[in-house]
Amino acid sequence: MTKYIAKRLIMSLLTLFAIIFVLFILIRIMPGNPFPVERMSAEMILQKRLELGLDKPILVQFADYISMLMGGSFGNGTSLYNGAPIKPIMLKCLENSFKIGVLSILFGTLVGLIIGITAALHRGKFLDGLCTIVSILGVCIPSYVFMIFLQYFFSYKIPMFPYFFDPSRFLSSAVMPAMSLSLFAISTVARFTRNEMVEVMNSDYVKLAEAKGLYGLQLIRRHVLRNALIPIVTVIAPLVVDLLTGAMVIEKIYGINGVGKLMVDAIAGQGVDYNYVLALGIVFSALYIGIMLLLDILYGIIDPRIRLAAKD
Amino acid sequence: MKKFLAMALLILSALMTGCGGDESAGNGRLSVMLQSNIVSLDSAQATDSASFEVIADCIDGLMQLDADGKAVPALAQDYDVSEDGRTYTFHLREAIWANGEEVTAEDFIFAWRRHCVESSKYAYIMGSTVACIKNADAVIRKEISPEHLGVYAIGSKTLVVELDAPVSFFPSLMCFPAFYPINENFYNSLEKNSYGTSPETFLSNGAFKLADYVPGAASIQLVKNNSYWDAARVSLENLQYQVVSSSDNALTAFKNKTLNLAVINGNQVVNVQNDPELSQNLQTIPTGLLNYLSFNQDYKNNHGGALANANLRLAISNAIDRESLVDNYVMNGSQATYTAIPLRFAANAKTGEYFAADQKQFSDVVSFDVEKARGFLEKAKSELGAENFSLELIYANDSGDTVVKVAQAIKSQVEGNLPGVTLNLQPMPKAEYLDRVTTNSYDIAITSWAPDYDDPMTFFTLWTTEGCEIAEHWSNADYDKIIAECTIGDLAARYDERWSAMYDAERILLENAVISPLYTNAVANLISSNVSGIEFHSVAIERAYKSAKVQ
Numbered sequence: 001m002t003k004y005i006a007k008r009l010i011m012s013l014l015t016l017f018a019i020i021f022v023l024f025i026l027i028r029i030m031p032g033n034p035f036p037v038e039r040m041s042a043e044m045i046l047q048k049r050l051e052l053g054l055d056k057p058i059l060v061q062f063a064d065y066i067s068m069l070m071g072g073s074f075g076n077g078t079s080l081y082n083g084a085p086i087k088p089i090m091l092k093c094l095e096n097s098f099k100i101g102v103l104s105i106l107f108g109t110l111v112g113l114i115i116g117i118t119a120a121l122h123r124g125k126f127l128d129g130l131c132t133i134v135s136i137l138g139v140c141i142p143s144y145v146f147m148i149f150l151q152y153f154f155s156y157k158i159p160m161f162p163y164f165f166d167p168s169r170f171l172s173s174a175v176m177p178a179m180s181l182s183l184f185a186i187s188t189v190a191r192f193t194r195n196e197m198v199e200v201m202n203s204d205y206v207k208l209a210e211a212k213g214l215y216g217l218q219l220i221r222r223h224v225l226r227n228a229l230i231p232i233v234t235v236i237a238p239l240v241v242d243l244l245t246g247a248m249v250i251e252k253i254y255g256i257n258g259v260g261k262l263m264v265d266a267i268a269g270q271g272v273d274y275n276y277v278l279a280l281g282i283v284f285s286a287l288y289i290g291i292m293l294l295l296d297i298l299y300g301i302i303d304p305r306i307r308l309a310a311k312d
Numbered sequence: 313m314k315k316f317l318a319m320a321l322l323i324l325s326a327l328m329t330g331c332g333g334d335e336s337a338g339n340g341r342l343s344v345m346l347q348s349n350i351v352s353l354d355s356a357q358a359t360d361s362a363s364f365e366v367i368a369d370c371i372d373g374l375m376q377l378d379a380d381g382k383a384v385p386a387l388a389q390d391y392d393v394s395e396d397g398r399t400y401t402f403h404l405r406e407a408i409w410a411n412g413e414e415v416t417a418e419d420f421i422f423a424w425r426r427h428c429v430e431s432s433k434y435a436y437i438m439g440s441t442v443a444c445i446k447n448a449d450a451v452i453r454k455e456i457s458p459e460h461l462g463v464y465a466i467g468s469k470t471l472v473v474e475l476d477a478p479v480s481f482f483p484s485l486m487c488f489p490a491f492y493p494i495n496e497n498f499y500n501s502l503e504k505n506s507y508g509t510s511p512e513t514f515l516s517n518g519a520f521k522l523a524d525y526v527p528g529a530a531s532i533q534l535v536k537n538n539s540y541w542d543a544a545r546v547s548l549e550n551l552q553y554q555v556v557s558s559s560d561n562a563l564t565a566f567k568n569k570t571l572n573l574a575v576i577n578g579n580q581v582v583n584v585q586n587d588p589e590l591s592q593n594l595q596t597i598p599t600g601l602l603n604y605l606s607f608n609q610d611y612k613n614n615h616g617g618a619l620a621n622a623n624l625r626l627a628i629s630n631a632i633d634r635e636s637l638v639d640n641y642v643m644n645g646s647q648a649t650y651t652a653i654p655l656r657f658a659a660n661a662k663t664g665e666y667f668a669a670d671q672k673q674f675s676d677v678v679s680f681d682v683e684k685a686r687g688f689l690e691k692a693k694s695e696l697g698a699e700n701f702s703l704e705l706i707y708a709n710d711s712g713d714t715v716v717k718v719a720q721a722i723k724s725q726v727e728g729n730l731p732g733v734t735l736n737l738q739p740m741p742k743a744e745y746l747d748r749v750t751t752n753s754y755d756i757a758i759t760s761w762a763p764d765y766d767d768p769m770t771f772f773t774l775w776t777t778e779g780c781e782i783a784e785h786w787s788n789a790d791y792d793k794i795i796a797e798c799t800i801g802d803l804a805a806r807y808d809e810r811w812s813a814m815y816d817a818e819r820i821l822l823e824n825a826v827i828s829p830l831y832t833n834a835v836a837n838l839i840s841s842n843v844s845g846i847e848f849h850s851v852a853i854e855r856a857y858k859s860a861k862v863q
Binding site: 031032033043044047048077078079081082083084085088089092093151152155156159162163164165166167168252253255256257261262265267268269272 | 349351352354356357358431435436452453503505506508509524526527528529530531554555556557558561564565567568570710740741742743744746747748
């Protein structure tokens with residue numbers, strides 16, 4: 001197992017390196033540059049470029065960047081756009097997106113599981129159809145449309161929640177964005193849970209368990225759910241990264257100071273902030289890779305057969 | 313299951329406490345809308361009017377704008393000007409920073425030197441094209457040390473500024489945040505690059521203090537600064553900024569009373585005017601922002617070639633119906649403009665009349681006259697030996713749909729009035745747009761420029777040979793000469809002659825149709841009926857809240 005994890009770790013680092021390289025090149029190809037030029041003379045811009053080493057060959061710049069990254073700093077550690085330090089600001093934004101992301105994952109998985117299990121237990125009946133309709137709607141409606149809908153009804157028509165995100169009232173501000181973000185998770189989890197459970201419930205070992213006299217919750221929990229869980233965990237994992245790394249449109253509409261908004265501003269503000277885009281890209285990729293790694297280890301815990309297979 | 317239900321109920325009740333809107337109204341709390349994030353609270357980094365507005369809420373400069381936009385003393389109690397207009401002596405009043413330290417002349421010197429040394433985005437304003445502070449250009453170019461910058465302290469309360477040329481608008485320039493003081497001890501006690509990134513790293517001496525802010529944040533909270541020298545004038549206890557990027561959202565938030573001041577777009581203005589209640593909240597405020605067409609005269613990357621012909625430029629400029637643009641497409645109270653200087657800006661110190669008051673002055677070259685436009689086009693066709701011109705019109709489309717509608721209208725007007733001319737619309741994100749205009753990869757661009765200081769020169773210096781980066785690649789020795797004489801030359805000291813020389817420069821500019829002015833922007837605001845005293849300016853600080861009241 002240790003050898004397996006070590007191997008996976010090395011692979012992950014290589015993947016990350018490749019991502020950084022591609023990102024680094026892509027950003028330079030993108031139209032736009034980091035300097036809001038309107039009020040700076042060509043001479044001053046040139047001076048800034050020299051200071052930041054942007055005049056060097058791109059591969060040299062990349063090597064410089066990697067060595068600075070090894071030293072724990074994203075480039076020169078400041079925004080090229082307004083000179084503010086990257087790390088504290090990014091952490092603050094990550095924290096906001098994380099909190100809302102976690103809420104929506106918890107809510108989404110819980111509700112998704114309930115809907116999925118209900119549908120599977122009543123397969124072919126009215127409730128099953130209803131759950132399917134709900135989960136298809138959830139995939140079809142973009143989360144920000146749902147967000148606008150919630151904002152209109154639950155803070156404009158009925159003033160239950162703040163109209164814009166208010167950090168001093170975090171919990172009540174987080175309800176609407178977390179709910180809209182969880183919509184996709186709910187429907188995905190519900191669909192997978194239903195399908196997997198239906199399959200597992202038709203299998204011989206469940207029939208055997210039933211024949212032995214097991215029924216109800218015990219049967220579902222011990223035999224059905226546990227076996228149905230592997231594919232479900234597989235779909236939840238990327239969802240988790242999606243939700244943790246913020247929602248660009250929702251954060252923009254609701255005024256949440258999160259990483260999604262930070263990323264959009266860094267790309268589509270007045271200038272393209274190379275340092276921010278790269279830093280966020282690296283953090284997002286690392287998160288994704290990290291969660292996928294965790295997932296592989298989790299498989300082993302949920303289903304010992306996978307652990308055995310890895311040993312061979 | 314029961315446990316679960318109990319938990320759910322508990323969470324729900326926790327969420328519901330403290331809910332409920334309508335918190336913005338009353339109690340000296342004002343909530344205003346920003347259309348985009350502020351760039352920075354550090355005046356050396358800020359480039360946008362929103363940043364300047366928040367900086368000015370928190371920090372006072374030597375001078376400030378009064379309700380009519382005139383410069384009146386702020387931290388300077390009064391000032392003397394030497395006879396030759398080249399030395400200003402400011403006498404500071406007793407005022408303290410929020411940490412209790414005194415505001416001294418050294419604080420100004422530190423901030424001004426820092427602008428030059430760090431070649432900040434607004435460093436140019438210290439130099440010979442604007443403020444003409446002695447040795448500023450050389451310090452910015454790092455040729456001499458910052459100690460040589462022409463600004464000195466006599467004792468802690470007297471600031472002497474030496475200029476290379478008499479600058480008639482120097483006092484009004486002192487209202488601009490680049491000239492505000494920074495407490496040197498405080499600044500040096502901070503970690504590098506962290507100034508102005510949080511309430512702890514920002515020190516105010518003005519009407520408000522920063523209570524909650526992180527860079528890029530969608531909301532900013534300010535509270536009244538009780539140690540402000542003029543605190544008696546300030547009645548707001550809380551001032552909140554909320555970034556709202558969609559104007560639909562802004563309108564709903566205003567109706568919801570979440571915002572006391574919201575900015576709406578042209579389409580909404582029409583709806584609001586038909587609403588008996590909301591129409592009373594509508595206030596259209598003229599700004600100093602000029603929207604114009606920039607013609608690229610430099611032949612590069614297959615762009616701009618034909619536009620080197622003045623008659624082609626004049627033809628396009630005279631084929632545009634500006635009144636129709638503002639009435640049918642912009643619709644927010646913006647006004648058609650036929651001069652290179654926006655309306656309601658740069659009043660003559662003697663007559664009080666705005667520089668661009670006479671809009672008919674250049675009607676022979678800037679007007680809407682299809683016959684004349686076609687005449688120019690015929691000349692262009694014979695001079696260039698071509699019958700058809702296909703030009704691209706670029707614009708940034710990420711700041712609302714007004715510019716998109718304007719671009720479409722210009723296309724249909726120009727193509728309809730000038731047979732043989734085709735405009736290809738090219739919308740793009742702002743970052744790419746800026747890239748294109750600075751690398752000459754465009755034919756015609758819809759551009760705008762806001763004044764940095766209260767003098768027509770803030771526009772005229774754009775079009776000199778050495779001008780700014782959005783350059784039309786036009787060069788005219790006569791024009792350059794007039795501008796040089798008016799800034800650092802003989803005319804700088806002679807007010808009336810300078811004023812009429814600037815009209816001569818404007819004539820050269822418009823006869824050559826270097827640009828085609830379109831309209832002066834206005835902002836359509838919805839303001840709660842219980843709010844009064846917000847001051848609006850067309851230069852530097854767009855909105856000020858020192859005298860604002862909420863009943």
